[in-house]
Amino acid sequence: MITKDDIDQAARRTAGLIRKTPVMAADRDEATGQVWFKCEFMQHTGTFKARGALNRILASKERGELRADVGVVVASGGNAGLANAYAAAQLGVPATVFVPEAAPAVKVHKLKAIGATVVQGGAEYAAAYQAAVAHAAKTGAVYCHAYDQREIAAGAGTVGSELLEQLPDVDTILVAVEPATAPTLHAALAAGEPVDVAVSGVAADSLGARRIGDIGFSVAVRCGVESVLVSDEQIVAARSALWNDYRIGVEHGAAAAYAALAAGAYVPRQDERVAVILCGANTDPATL
Template sequence: MTTVGRVPRLYRSDVRAARRRLGRHVRVTPVCHTEVAGPHGPVAVSLKFEYLQHGGTFKVRGSLNALLASGNDERPVVVASGGNAGIAAALACAILGRSCTVVVPESAPHTKVAAIWAYGAEVLWHGTTYGEATRYAEELAVERGALQLHAYGLPEVVAGAGTIGLEIERQVRARPPVLVPVGGGALVAGIAAALGLRGRVIGVEPAGAPTLNAALAAGRPVDVHINSIASDALGATRIGDLAMEIAQRYAVGSVLVSDDAISMAREYLWREFRIVVEPAGATALAAIQSGAYVPEPGERPVVVLSGANTDLTTF
């Protein structure tokens, strides 16, 4: 890893180091080669079942990698989260025997807050948005002398998420495009860094939360208004600087999908595969089913199903 200006540059070697560091702390999640309904008939895809990860979220990879990389640092941990990053931090701290405080906005889903509690973390509510919770978490970390984790801004978090890309490389032949849901950008950036110039990564975002799409159009990270059913997981108002640098370096694409398309993809996964995911977890599949992304002839894209933390009564 090097630094250009104020933004670190993350490479495949950093992701490989994260994989060695994580070892057996995380699951190698399976891939299923199948067909799904598309707008004009069946579409061949490979579904990456990352929703089966510990804690029901890919974010455990990043949180654990960041804590393991901190070496002998035994300070308590503070993190702001809309839900999944808090679950990941709480679980990582439980595994490593460290105390954890998660600051959540008032809009955080009760299902996710309950999971954070279940892993032994302290939960504090502050503000109505993720941004407000983040600012309070920063103050709290200074006040308590704590180590502050970030949902998507730390190189170690991005590298940990990128280990999914290394798994896909071993599980899927050739170099198919990989469709990845985008919030703050850790997952899409990590996978792009893992696959490098030979890979092709497409970020998929709700039209009501277009952080990557707006940033690519502007040529820099910009603030966006958030209004989506997936906002508890894809609710960052701005793409991370590190994610933006990687997206530009590796020509990461971006497509937008509607909330209706996300809901339909989520319901389809349950109806046809008995797979339960949260809206964010179905966002990448929504691109295939809605026609926002159309595979080339003979192409079988990989679709990352990223998280399963949801209220079952919403189906």
């Protein structure tokens, strides 16, 4: 179980290494009321995942598990790989990143630029995950899960604690709203447990995990998290609106959260204060 103490410890451990990203007020709209954007796309590597990666690798170093010769390994469609490669570089150890064949070229290029060893293979994240686990077992590298590890999740949770410091009277936080073509949490909540789902669509590179992690599912159930689904068309429209209206360039996975508001999949109550976490910017600007 992830607790506030875990998140507070992660915040202390990563202090000075993580950017405190700004919050900005969106233009007020009669339909949505007052909305704020948590600009986490301005985080190191352009994604919130730097928080969890640094927490995981620093904690591994504290326990004496981190070896200078083999470093860390992660399976990722891109963002978790970038985050862990960056964190490993900060600590001076190597990183090996297994990515699906469909990983965006912009993310693969960034991974190599950071200095990571990139191994591509398989059509989906699941194949990269299996290869990364095997690599960790063979080499002794510290395995960093893209999302389902206590220290990874606690580090990611510092986005929330930071936001609450900046906007203490927020009522609702929208984050990582699910595409209808990758309803991982939605299906798990309906089934009462994590289940495998088919994944596809414009945001599959970052929201394309076939099964929700046990940690994420337990938190969702315990805290009453709701799943909202949006279509690919709504995600594309929201991403375009963020660029056209605010000159904010984010990837499709980050735009999915805003799509819930823009398309009316989530309708705030009157005077409800809503924050939208824009969690990643690793995208090809030519497609904006």
